[in-house]
Amino acid sequence: MSSSVEAITVLSSDGDEFKITVSAAKLSKPLNWMLEDVCFSDDCDEVPTIEVNSKTLVKVIEYCEKHAPRANSGASDSDAEELKKWDIEFMKMDVKDILFHILMAANYLHMEGLYDLACQTAADLMKGMTVSQIRKIFHIKNDFSSEEQEQLRRQHPGCSFD
Amino acid sequence: MDPHSVADTSAVDDNDACSSISPAVHSDVIQTHILTRLDGPTLASAACASSQFRHLCAGDDLWKNICTTKWPSLDDPPVHDFISTFPNGHRSIFYDSFPSLQPLPSEKKHLHRSSPSKELISAVDMYYKDTPIFSKVHRTDTQMDWFLCSPLWVDLLDPKEFVPTPVNYVPKDEDWLKHLEDNLSLSWILIDPTRKRSANLSSRRPVSVQRHWLRRNLEILYAVTVARDETSSEWVQCMIKVTCGGKAGEEMHVRGVSLIVEDTEGKTMTGKDSLGILQRAMENAERKIVRQEEAKGRYEKFLGVKKQRRERKQRKEKAIEMISLMLIILVLVFFCRLMLF
Incomplete structure (x- = not known):
């Protein structure tokens, strides 16, 4: 790879092109390996594909670009605080539509920080929720019969169902 | 509550365990990276969400981690041996003792x-x-x-x-x-x-x-x-x-x-x-x-x-004392009259 390249182009699984800076791409091990293997200079035609849909890839790239400066140079505590606040805002999204896709993308791209953040967000969303709220947030279909439901209520007096 | 009847009847194939949640998420990701971050009451609630979740939330390692974090005394080899013989392992302890x-x-x-x-x-x-x-x-x-x-x-x-x-x-x-x-x-x-x-x-x-x-x-x-x-x-x-x-x-x-x-x-x-x-x-x-x-x-x-009982007992004892005293006086009066006449 030419050292003059600052940003690279990748394709999403939907076939859309996305630009990501080299420093941000380094947050992901597979992307880092790609940087070493694939020719990214202007005279190369090859554009690598990432098996992540466009909607998810936009968010993953947004996360990478935000976290890259800190990951590459280290940062002060105040920056870390600010980044934490940004993460909380960044994770405010629908669970089924996007959070789970980001989680699996982070797993596929070996991005430990984003993977941990997505898992913790999913767990935090469940804490203190009633059974029906958990179903709603995670789009879970209640497949218990009314008898099973009644039995569950008896067996879990500590749980709030409604 | 009878945790023993919460048998793991929901034997669901792991491959489709989370088909109703999202096709993107594997059940092992939910089980090893999300459910492990929950506290006991939330895990119990999650287990009631669907039969798939009940299956995912049944792992003893999840409950063992919750129990020994909450109650460090349970992290003791002989106690572990006893709990492992319980019908639902550490889940039984949590449902019984939380x-x-x-x-x-x-x-x-x-x-x-x-x-x-x-x-x-x-x-x-x-x-x-x-x-x-x-x-x-x-x-x-x-x-x-x-x-x-x-x-x-x-x-x-x-x-x-x-x-x-x-x-x-x-x-x-x-x-x-x-x-x-x-x-x-x-x-x-x-x-x-x-x-x-x-x-x-x-x-x-x-x-x-x-x-x-x-x-x-x-x-x-x-x-x-x-x-x-x-x-x-x-x-x-x-x-x-x-x-x-x-x-x-x-x-x-x-x-x-x-x-x-x-x-x-x-x-x-x-x-x-x-x-x-x-x-x-x-x-x-x-x-x-x-x-x-x-x-x-x-x-x-x-x-x-307890106070009421004690007072009632005291009143009863007092009444018995009074009756005994009156009886003694009556007997004494009776004897005195017998002596005089």
């Missing part, structure tokens, strides 16, 4: 007549501001004659043993007592390894914190009221007494942690009677999450009944 025992007599009239319990295991944890400061496992042989005949008294510390705490001892300050009441909690999980059941005998937060003026120490009480038997509406109280002491301004020491079971007459129950009551409570009593005020209210109600 909520509080209810004082109402159960509708279930019969006790499982399985083999008699050979021993009871007490797994006790004390916390300051929810951080564990003391954990101990104590085994009580329930087949010895001395245990069956004498009043039940389980003492966790030897007379010379004491446990340091991160709190400084303040001899005269009401606010400090209130601070202890709000921050010094205790869990006493009683495990019956034979019948494979357990229950928490502590109110978690203290029901009373008092200075003992004569002994110059502190007495902190934790109490749970349970039904005496299946038929009557009589109660007994499991009472845990924690004695603390120390020098003013220096760290406070826990000098005694003991358990007794007393009835509304104020009488301490024998080992044999206590064993029967506690086994019935473990197997049949309903469980519920109880707030501190509610637990305190039950303790005060029990004290009220």
